[in-house]
Amino acid sequence: MTPEMEKIHGLFLAEAEEQLATLEQGLLALERTSGSPPLASLQCTLHTFKGGAGAVGLTAAVELAHLLEDLLTLLEARAVVLHAGLGSLMLQAVDVLREQVGLEPASESAQRLPALEVRRLLESTLKASQPVQARVTAPERPASPAEPTAHREHTLRVGLGRLDRMLDLTGEIAIARGRLAEMLTQAHRYTPQQLMEAHRDGDRLYLDLQELVMKVRMVPIGRTFQPFVRTVRDLGLAMGKQVRCELSGEDVEVDTTIAELIRDPLTHLVRNAMDHGLETPEVRQARGKAPTGTLSLRAFHDAGTLVIQVVDDGTGLDRERITARARTRGLLGPEETPDEGALLRLILAPGFSTAERITELSGRGVGMDVVKRNVESLRGTVSVDSLPGQGTTFSLRLPLTLSIIEGFNVAVGGETYVIPLQNVLECVELPAAESRPGSTGVFHLRGSPLPFLRLREHFALGGSTPARENLVIISHERGLAGLAVDTLLGQGQTVIKPLGRFCQGLPGLSGSTLLGDGRVALILDVPALLQQALQAASPAALA
Amino acid sequence: MSEENSAATQYLSFILAGEEYALGILRVKEIIEYDTVTRVPGAPAWVRGVFNLRGSVVPVVDLTVKLGLPPIQLTRRSCIVVVEVRQGNEDIVLGLLADAIGQVIELGPEDVAPPPAFGTQVHVEYLLGMGRVGTARKFILLLDIDKVLSGQEVLSATALRAPPGEDTERTTGKVA
Numbered sequence: 001m002t003p004e005m006e007k008i009h010g011l012f013l014a015e016a017e018e019q020l021a022t023l024e025q026g027l028l029a030l031e032r033t034s035g036s037p038p039l040a041s042l043q044c045t046l047h048t049f050k051g052g053a054g055a056v057g058l059t060a061a062v063e064l065a066h067l068l069e070d071l072l073t074l075l076e077a078r079a080v081v082l083h084a085g086l087g088s089l090m091l092q093a094v095d096v097l098r099e100q101v102g103l104e105p106a107s108e109s110a111q112r113l114p115a116l117e118v119r120r121l122l123e124s125t126l127k128a129s130q131p132v133q134a135r136v137t138a139p140e141r142p143a144s145p146a147e148p149t150a151h152r153e154h155t156l157r158v159g160l161g162r163l164d165r166m167l168d169l170t171g172e173i174a175i176a177r178g179r180l181a182e183m184l185t186q187a188h189r190y191t192p193q194q195l196m197e198a199h200r201d202g203d204r205l206y207l208d209l210q211e212l213v214m215k216v217r218m219v220p221i222g223r224t225f226q227p228f229v230r231t232v233r234d235l236g237l238a239m240g241k242q243v244r245c246e247l248s249g250e251d252v253e254v255d256t257t258i259a260e261l262i263r264d265p266l267t268h269l270v271r272n273a274m275d276h277g278l279e280t281p282e283v284r285q286a287r288g289k290a291p292t293g294t295l296s297l298r299a300f301h302d303a304g305t306l307v308i309q310v311v312d313d314g315t316g317l318d319r320e321r322i323t324a325r326a327r328t329r330g331l332l333g334p335e336e337t338p339d340e341g342a343l344l345r346l347i348l349a350p351g352f353s354t355a356e357r358i359t360e361l362s363g364r365g366v367g368m369d370v371v372k373r374n375v376e377s378l379r380g381t382v383s384v385d386s387l388p389g390q391g392t393t394f395s396l397r398l399p400l401t402l403s404i405i406e407g408f409n410v411a412v413g414g415e416t417y418v419i420p421l422q423n424v425l426e427c428v429e430l431p432a433a434e435s436r437p438g439s440t441g442v443f444h445l446r447g448s449p450l451p452f453l454r455l456r457e458h459f460a461l462g463g464s465t466p467a468r469e470n471l472v473i474i475s476h477e478r479g480l481a482g483l484a485v486d487t488l489l490g491q492g493q494t495v496i497k498p499l500g501r502f503c504q505g506l507p508g509l510s511g512s513t514l515l516g517d518g519r520v521a522l523i524l525d526v527p528a529l530l531q532q533a534l535q536a537a538s539p540a541a542l543a
Numbered sequence: 544m545s546e547e548n549s550a551a552t553q554y555l556s557f558i559l560a561g562e563e564y565a566l567g568i569l570r571v572k573e574i575i576e577y578d579t580v581t582r583v584p585g586a587p588a589w590v591r592g593v594f595n596l597r598g599s600v601v602p603v604v605d606l607t608v609k610l611g612l613p614p615i616q617l618t619r620r621s622c623i624v625v626v627e628v629r630q631g632n633e634d635i636v637l638g639l640l641a642d643a644i645g646q647v648i649e650l651g652p653e654d655v656a657p658p659p660a661f662g663t664q665v666h667v668e669y670l671l672g673m674g675r676v677g678t679a680r681k682f683i684l685l686l687d688i689d690k691v692l693s694g695q696e697v698l699s700a701t702a703l704r705a706p707p708g709e710d711t712e713r714t715t716g717k718v719a
Contacts, residue, residue: 415581415582458584459584459585460584461582461584497599497600498600499583499593499600499602500593500599500600500601500602500635500637501602501630501635501637502586502587502590502602502604502637503583503586503590503593503602506583506584506585506586507585508584508585509583509584509585512581512593512600514595514598514600518579518595519579519581519595520581520592520593520594520595520600521581522581522583522584
C-alpha cells in the first residue's frame with residue numbers, strides 16, 4: 001500500500017466507524033418505532049458509506065451495502081415488513097460490513113453469521129418480496145430529519161509551531177494585562193492617553209491571538225479533494241468510461257468543519273457526474289468530443305466566499321426529463337414552465353432522480369438532498385449550470401469561516417440587528433416624503449423602483465417610526481431590495497453564536513452575536529427575510 | 544427523575560403569579576438578576592428572548608405563558624433561574640423567568656403528596672407532586688420541568704402575544 005493510499009484508507013476507516021455506528025443506531029430505532037420510520041437518514045448514511053468503501057476498493061462491502069440499501073427501499077415502499085428476524089439480519093449485515101472494512105464487530109462472536117451466509121439471506125429476502133415499481137408518488141419525508149449524530153470527538157492536527165506561538169502570545173497578554181491592572185490601581189499618576197496606550201498594547205496581542213486561533217482551524221482543501229482522484233479512476237474502470245480527474249486550488253485553506261462536511265456532498269456530486277454526466281468513449285466520439293472526459297474539482301475564493309465546483313464535460317442535464325419528472329412528482333404544475341435556474345434547482349429536491357434505473361452508484365435521489373442539506377447547514381448555497389451536450393457545473397458557495405463574519409449593525413427601536421456585510425450594497429436615507437406606513441414600500445433609487453421591507457413592522461417590534469429612516473440596500477437572487485431601519489450603526493467583526501434550541505431555524509434569522517455592551521444582537525438571514533416578504537406580498541411586488 | 548426519589552431532596556422554590564413552585568435543586572445551575580433580554584421574532588410565545596450568559600446565548604422561557612398563568616410583571620425582584628433540562632436526548636441550558644426566588648427546601652418522600660386529580664392552577668401532567676413545608680398551610684407545587692417544556696402550550700401562541708408596544712418595552716427595558 002502506498003503512503004498515499006494508507007492516508008486515504010485511514011480517513012475512510014474513521015468515517016466508516018462513525019457511519020456504521022449511526023446505521024446501527026438507526027436500525028435499532030427503526031425496530032423501536034412503529035409508524036413512519038426515519039428511513040431517509042439511514043439511506044443517506046448507507047449511501048455515503050458505500051461511496052467511501054468503493055473509493056478504497058472494498059468491493060465486498062460495497063455489494064453488501066447495496067443489498068442493504070435495496071432492502072431499505074423495499075421497507076420504505078412497505079413491500080416488506082420489518083420483523084425481528086429481518087432486523088437482526090440487517091444488524092448482522094452491519095457487523096459483517098464492520099469486519100469487511102477492518103473494524104471490530106459489535107456483537108458476540110457466537111451470534112455472528114459468516115459474511116456469505118448474511119449475503120445469501122439478504123438476497124433471498126430481496127427476491128422473496130416482489131419487485132416494486134419505481135415510486136410515482138413522492139414519499140413523505142420529514143422536513144428536517146432529526147439525525148442521531150454520533151457523539152464522537154472531532155480532532156485536528158495542529159503544527160507544534162503554531163501552538164508554541166499561541167502560548168507565547170498568551171504569556172505576553174498576561175504581562176500586558178498585569179501592567180494595565182497596575183497602572184489602573186494608580187490611575188492618578190497616568191494620563192488617560194497613557195492608559196489607553198497600555199490597553200492598545202494588550203489589544204494588539206489579543207487580536208494576534210484571535211487570528212492565530214482562526215488560522216489553526218484552517219486546512220488546505222486538497223486533502224479533501226485527494227481521495228476523489230482514485231474514486232474517479234476506479235469508477236471509470238468499472239463503467240468503461242475514460243475520465244481524467246483534474247484538481248485545482250488544492251492549497252485554498254478552508255475551515256476544518258467545512259472540509260469535513262463538504263466530503264459527503266462531493267462524494268455524491270462526483271458519483272453523479274460519473275454515472276449520469278460523463279458518457280462512454282463511443283458515445284463521446286459519436287458526439288464529436290474527445291473520448292476521454294474530464295471531471296474537475298476546483299476551489300477558489302470569490303467575493304469573500306469560498307467556491308467549490310464539480311465540473312464535468314459530459315452530457316449535461318436533460319431539461320425535458322427533469323420537467324417530466326417534476327410533473328409526475330407534483331413539484332410542477334402541468335402548465336408551469338419554470339425558468340432555467342428554477343428548473344435546474346428542482347434536481348436538488350429530496351427524492352428527485354431522473355435516472356431510469358437504480359444503479360450501485362446513484363439513482364435513488366438521495367444524493368442531491370445530502371448535498372443541499374450539508375451545504376445549507378454551513379450557510380452556503382448550491383447552484384447548477386448545465387449546457388446540453390457540454391457538461392454540468394455544480395457550484396457550492398460557502399463562507400470562509402464559520403464563526404466570524406463581517407457584519408453591518410443597524411438599530412430598530414431598542415434592538416440591534418446585524419446584516420452580513422456581503423449582502424449590503426449601499427445605504428441611503430429614506431426621504432420622509434417617500435415613506436408611507438406599512439411593512440413594505442417602494443423607493444425610487446436613481447430612477448428605478450426599489451422594493452423595501454420595514455424591519456420594525458416585519459418583526460412586529462412596535463414603537464413609532466422615527467422621522468428619519470434609513471434604507472440598507474441589499475442584493476439577492478432576484479435583484480435589489482431595501483431594508484428600512486431606524487439607525488445605521490456601522491460595520492464590524494461579528495462572532496456568530498448559535499441561537500440554541502427553541503430559537504433555532506426561525507425564518508429570517510441565522511444566528512446571534514454579542515454586542516460590546518453584553519447584549520445579544522440577532523443576525524439577519526437576508527435571503528430568507530426577503531423570501532418571507534415575497535410570500536407575504538403579492539407575487540408581482542418584487543418583480 | 545431519580546433525584547426526586549432519593550430520601551430527602553432539596554428543592555429551590557420560586558414565585559410565579561403569586562404561587563410558589565419548586566424545582567429539584569440539582570437542575571438549577573444559577574440564579575441571576577433579570578437584565579436585558581433580546582426578543583427573537585418568530586420564536587414561540589413562551590420564549591421571551593435570549594440573553595448573554597457569560598458568552599453563550601441562552602433562551603429565556605416565560606413559564607407563565609407555557610403554563611397558562613396570568614402574565615408576569617417585571618419588578619426589581621424578577622430574576623432568571625438558569626436550569627438544565629433534558630429535551631429528547633440532549634441537555635440544554637435555559638433561563639426561567641420568575642417573579643421572585645423563594646427558598647431552598649428539603650423534602651423527604653413523606654412530605655410530597657401526589658398531585659390531586661384537578662383543581663391545581665397548573666395541569667397535573669406538569670407536576671411531580673405537592674410539597675408540604677413545615678407547618679405552612681400552603682403546598683409548594685413541584686414542577687416536572689422536562690415535561691413542561693416538551694408539552695404543548697396551554698393556550699395557542701398567538702392568543703397570548705401582548706400588544707406590540709407593551710411587549711417591546713417589557714422585554715428590552717432594563718428593570719429599574
